Amino acid sequence: MKDRKTLLVIVRQSPYGSSLARASLDTALAAAALEQPVSLLFMGDGVLQLLPDQHSEAIGVKNIGRLLGSLPLYDIESVYIDAGAAARYQLDTQDLVLTVKPVDPAAMRRLINDCDNVIGF
Amino acid sequence: MIYSLLVLSSPASGHGARTAAAFARCLLSRGHQLNRVFFLDAGTEAGSSVAVMPQDEADRLRPWIDLSEQHGVELVLCISSALKRGMLDENGARRHEKTGPTAHPAFIVSGLGQLHDAAANSDRLITFGG
Numbered sequence: 001m002k003d004r005k006t007l008l009v010i011v012r013q014s015p016y017g018s019s020l021a022r023a024s025l026d027t028a029l030a031a032a033a034l035e036q037p038v039s040l041l042f043m044g045d046g047v048l049q050l051l052p053d054q055h056s057e058a059i060g061v062k063n064i065g066r067l068l069g070s071l072p073l074y075d076i077e078s079v080y081i082d083a084g085a086a087a088r089y090q091l092d093t094q095d096l097v098l099t100v101k102p103v104d105p106a107a108m109r110r111l112i113n114d115c116d117n118v119i120g121f
Numbered sequence: 122m123i124y125s126l127l128v129l130s131s132p133a134s135g136h137g138a139r140t141a142a143a144f145a146r147c148l149l150s151r152g153h154q155l156n157r158v159f160f161l162d163a164g165t166e167a168g169s170s171v172a173v174m175p176q177d178e179a180d181r182l183r184p185w186i187d188l189s190e191q192h193g194v195e196l197v198l199c200i201s202s203a204l205k206r207g208m209l210d211e212n213g214a215r216r217h218e219k220t221g222p223t224a225h226p227a228f229i230v231s232g233l234g235q236l237h238d239a240a241a242n243s244d245r246l247i248t249f250g251g
Contacts (some may be wrong), residue, residue, distance in 0.1 A: 005241055020129065023162040023202065028231035099205070117246050119127065 005116035006037045011046040013121055015064040016056060024121035025067055032074040039078035040071070041111060042100070046121075047085045050096040065075045069109060072098065080111060123154045125239035131163035132181035132248025137250025138167050142184035144247065151190055157195040157239040158188070160228075164250065165203040168196065168228035182225060189227040196228045197235045 007026040013021040024046075031038045054065035062108060071079065085103035086093050093102050103111065112118055125190055126145060130137025140191040145155055160167050167185060174181055185208065188194040204217070210230045211222045224230060 007237075007240070014226065017204070020162050023129075023199075026201065027161070027233060031237050033238050034234060036237055046148070117240050119246070119248055121129070 003022045006039070006080045006114070007031050008039045008041060008115035008118045010118065010120040011049065011113075012042075012044040013049075014035060014045040014050040015047070015054065016059060016061060020121050021046075021064055022062070022067075024120060025064065025117075027119060027121075028071075029074055032076050034061075035075075038076050039072060039080065039111065039115065040076060041082070042085070043082040043101070043107065043108075044085050047081055047089055047091060050091070050098070051056060051083065052095060052097055069097045080108075082108065109112065112113075123243045123246050123251050124148055124243060125156045125220045125236075126158045126243045127236060127248045128158060128160045128164035128167060128250060129162050129248065131168060133172070135250065138164065138181065139179070139184075141249035144186070144249070145188055146168065146184070149188075149194075153193050155188070155192065157184070157197060157241050159197050159199065159236040160202075160250040161199045161233075161236070162202050163206075165198040165206055166209050168198045168203070168208050168224045168230075170225040171212065171223050177222045180239060181217070186225065186227045195239075195241075196210060197247070198224060198228050200230050200232055204234060 011024045015021050028038050031091045049064050054063055056063045079100045081100040129214045130143045132138040189196050209222050210224045214222045
C-alpha cells in the first residue's frame with residue numbers, strides 16, 4: 001500500500017439484525033491486517049454488539065462479541081462508543097466485551113474529521 | 122480527482138445500488154477518474170448474471186457492465202459476501218463444485234484487501250447504502 005491513511009469504521013448495526021454487522025467488523029479487520037491504522041466507533045443500535053454474554057449459537061451464527069473481544073490481538077485499540085447510545089441502552093461501559101472510550105457528539109465530530117477515510121455501516 | 126466506491130445495497134432493494142451507478146457515470150463524465158467499485162454484503166448481488174428483473178424495471182446489471190467495458194472501471198465483489206449469496210466466478214464454481222458461474226465476467230471476486238487498496242490510492246472513497 002502506498003501510504004498509511006487512517007480509517008474510521010462507524011458501526012450502527014445491531015449484532016444479529018443483519019449481515020452488515022459482521023461485514024463492518026470484517027472491513028476493520030482487513031484494514032488492520034494490512035497494517036492500516038483503524039479506529040472503530042459504535043453508534044446507535046451498534047452499541048449492542050459490545051454486550052457481554054452473547055449466545056449466538058442459539059441462532060446458528062458466529063459470535064460477534066467474541067470476535068470483538070479479539071480486536072486488540074489485531075492491533076485495533078482505538079475503539080469508541082457513542083455515550084448517548086450507551087446511556088439509552090443502559091450499558092455499563094466498564095462491562096463490555098472490550099475496552100471502549102465513551103465519546104460525546106463533539107468528540108465524535110472531531111474523530112470523523114481527523115480520519116482520512118470514514119466507512120459508515 | 123480519483124474516486125473509489127463502496128456499494129452495500131442490494132440492487133433488488135432500495136435505490137443505493139442504482140444511485141452508485143449513476144454517481145459513477147456522472148463523475149466520469151465530469152473528467153474525474155474512477156479507480157474501483159467494491160461491492161460488499163448485499164451489494165454483491167449487483168454482479169449476478171442470473172438475476173431476472175421485471176421487464177418494466179431498469180436493468181440493474183447493464184450500467185455496471187458499461188462502466189467496465191467503456192471506462193475500464195474495476196468491479197470487485199467481496200468474496201465472503203459473494204459466496205454466501207451464490208455469486209460465484211468460474212474458479213469459485215469449480216472449487217465449490219457448483220454447476221457453473223453466476224457472477225457476470227465483468228466482475229472480479231476477491232477479498233476486502235481490494236477495498237482498502239482502492240481507498241489508499243484514491244482521493245475519495247464514497248459509500249452507498251447500508
